[in-house]
Ligand SMILES: Nc1ncnc2c1ncn2[C@@H]1O[C@H](COP(=O)(O)O)[C@@H](OP(=O)(O)O)[C@H]1O
């Protein structure tokens with residue numbers, strides 16, 4: 001039987017994850033930049049090789065490959081970050097790094113949509129979250145005391161400080177967009193907020209899984225996250241439980257006035 005796109009995404013994420021764990025063991029942590037380069041390159045090569053075998057007609061947008069603008073005419077584009085959270089990957093003991101595999105498909109004259117995605121967390125038991133199996137999260141019943149918000153451990157968004165007087169926020173610093181988004185999916189945090197710069201491959205697969213889990217994912221102005229655009233820069237996002245989306249979006253709007 002032909003592999004479904006979601007199953008293929010999950011297979012690619014699990015396989016690249018295993019490879020990255022082996023690279024980490026073999027190369028070690030003495031030269032972090034070298035470990036990062038080797039991990040990025042090997043995971044990217046492995047994913048692209050397999051995609052070429054099983055989906056030869058599809059286009060690819062990958063952090064680690066030159067951007068081939070054929071993707072803009074394609075109906076199916078795989079958006080890939082073979083190693084998200086490179087800094088954490090190169091730090092001994094850190095498990096907050098991820099493999100992102102997303103499939104964007106054209107929807108007529110619309111902006112297109114992420115139809116299938118997988119986010120692998122290799123150092124977290126190589127668990128893979130995928131659009132076709134992720135469980136929908138039930139809404140909270142009690143009132144939220146504090147909103148736990150995952151933010152970049154490397155570049156804490158300045159915006160956060162401006163929200164805190166109006167909303168009771170507890171920042172939870174963490175590496176990797178995929179790791180932060182999956183912490184929302186698990187319910188370890190209530191939200192993931194990013195501002196100040198990012199690229200489509202950083203959020204495509206996480207957003208696909210978050211939306212499939214029935215959670216909220218948008219830009220900070222509340223507009224939808226769009227993928228496979230000519231310029232893949234996608235600088236900010238909010239992923240969260242539905243109950244906290246209006247609270248956070250309103251506070252962000254006020255802070256940015
Ligand atoms: N200001 C910025 N500009 C471009 N990319 C950014 C960025 N801030 C974060 N990112 C990218 O978003 C991902 C998650 O970052 P963080 O862990 O800081 O939240 C990282 O991807 P990579 O590790 O794939 O490069 C990082 O490079």
Ligand SMILES: [Mg+2]
Nearest residue numbers: 081084085202
């Ligand atoms: Mg990334």
